[in-house]
Amino acid sequence: MTISGKTRVCGVIGDPIEHTLSPAIQNAAFTHLKLDFVFLAFRVKAVELEDAMRGMRGLGIHGLNVTMPHKKAVTAFLDEIDSTAKFLCAVNTVLNDNGRLCGFNTDGVGALKALQENGVDPSGKKVLLLGAGGAAKAIAFQLAKEAEELVLLNRTPEKATELAELLNQALGKEVKGAMLSPNTIQKNLRDSDLLVNATSVGMHPNDNQSPVAREWLKPDLTVMDIVYNPVETQLAKDAKAAGARVISGVEMLVHQGAASFEIWTGRPAPVEVMRKAAMWKLVEDVSR
Ligand SMILES: NC(=O)c1ccc[n+]([C@@H]2O[C@H](COP(=O)([O-])OP(=O)(O)OC[C@H]3O[C@@H](n4cnc5c(N)ncnc54)[C@H](OP(=O)(O)O)[C@@H]3O)[C@@H](O)[C@H]2O)c1
Structure with a gap:
């Protein structure tokens, strides 16, 4: 993966976040399709959520996954929320569409x-x-x-x-x-x-x-x-x-990640690559 001046940044926010599998899954997919994207994990405390979302806008971060404890609270900082996420009062995916922050729920x-x-x-x-x-x-x-x-x-x-x-x-x-x-x-x-x-x-x-x-x-x-x-x-x-x-639960994990990937990139997700990356990371974590 080469980081350039044009690389689009995606990530996941949550607290705690260090055990997330999302960077392994999403970066494997970006690399496989040779997309100039990178995916990072950001630990965001509840009191810093508003600043984090302002940062997403200010820095032009392209996409975020949102995990515990922010799935509900993040809805206050978005411009648009799709009907499913609205019903659930919970967003797990944000797309920065030219400055408009749009929320979805892919679970x-x-x-x-x-x-x-x-x-x-x-x-x-x-x-x-x-x-x-x-x-x-x-x-x-x-x-x-x-x-x-x-x-x-x-x-x-x-x-x-x-x-x-x-x-x-x-x-x-x-x-x-x-x-x-x-x-x-x-x-x-x-x-x-x-x-x-x-x-x-x-x-x-x-x-x-x-x-x-x-x-x-x-x-x-x-x-x-x-x-x-x-x-x-x-x-x-x-x-x-x-x-x-x-x-297995890995199947849901991979498919909700694949749905987020498709929202951010507009490309069909390489599900098999994402599944292998998830399994690899889980096995690696267990053997530590
Ligand atoms: N595969 C995936 O993609 C995926 C995605 C999201 C979550 N998950 C997993 O799904 C699980 C639930 O996540 P969540 O976000 O829904 O958590 P959550 O909102 O905290 O809900 C936890 C649920 O588990 C129940 N529960 C907890 N301890 C219990 C016990 N000892 N006996 C019976 N019920 C118990 C709770 O019942 P009460 O309401 O009575 O507390 C509640 O229904 C977690 O293990 C999480 O890792 C997997």
């Missing part, structure tokens, strides 16, 4: 693409989604449009019922929300086609935890665990052992 699209590219079409299916946090909300918005039936279960049940109500109003679909418990999981799993874990249960360092008892998993189920560290979660291992189809 839900990334999750849907991860399913579709792995041969899973959620339309006409019953989907059980665990979680009602930021990622779950984005996924629920996308899957509610496609699925025949969507059930949301969350540890804090009010968040699941509120999100279900919001989706019912916005999309006119009947989404159900309830408390995440062994009982509700077992009951809903019986006739579900697709299970998506969007809670943080099973995330490193709690590698051996799973939100679902292994005896409830079945061969005719597809399981997508959006947790990507570890690459193969306990839930994914149990689902594989039960004969279910498994889609």
Whole structure:
């Protein structure tokens, strides 16, 4: 990669940010397509977010990914927000379009693409989604449009019922929300086609935890665990052992990054290159 006077700068802002995989994924894609772009990580504290966004304008930074804790707060500093990001009250991608800062959210699209590219079409299916946090909300918005039936279960049940109500109003679909418990999981799993874990249960360092008892998993189920560290979660291992189809969180990570790449460059993203870069970085981080 050669940096020139014309190199366009993209990056990710968040706090903490040092463990982000985005520079590895995006720089691999820029290099592969020989684009004169570079991608950096910027640690931005909450109190400095406004200055950072003014800096994006002033320095002509071309694109940003936005991660915790800024996804909601950043909306106050943008000129335009697309309808999905507006619904979610959360932006994970900003494009600097000749001085106009435009916000998008690629999390839900990334999750849907991860399913579709792995041969899973959620339309006409019953989907059980665990979680009602930021990622779950984005996924629920996308899957509610496609699925025949969507059930949301969350540890804090009010968040699941509120999100279900919001989706019912916005999309006119009947989404159900309830408390995440062994009982509700077992009951809903019986006739579900697709299970998506969007809670943080099973995330490193709690590698051996799973939100679902292994005896409830079945061969005719597809399981997508959006947790990507570890690459193969306990839930994914149990689902594989039960004969279910498994889609890793790395797939969503790569596809949401690919959608951001396409917003910034207007070029089709080299998804395979991005997947390899993500896996390489995850393996490198684990072996440290
Ligand atoms: N693959 C990808 O591209 C991708 C993208 C985004 C996020 N992620 C991963 O997805 C996970 C969630 O991220 P997020 O941004 O949505 O986080 P978040 O907004 O903090 O939400 C966390 C969710 O996990 C639930 N939860 C946490 N601990 C739990 C426990 N012990 N038992 C049951 N539920 C529990 C929370 O329930 P309460 O509401 O009750 O607290 C909430 O629903 C993280 O592991 C993150 O790394 C992956």
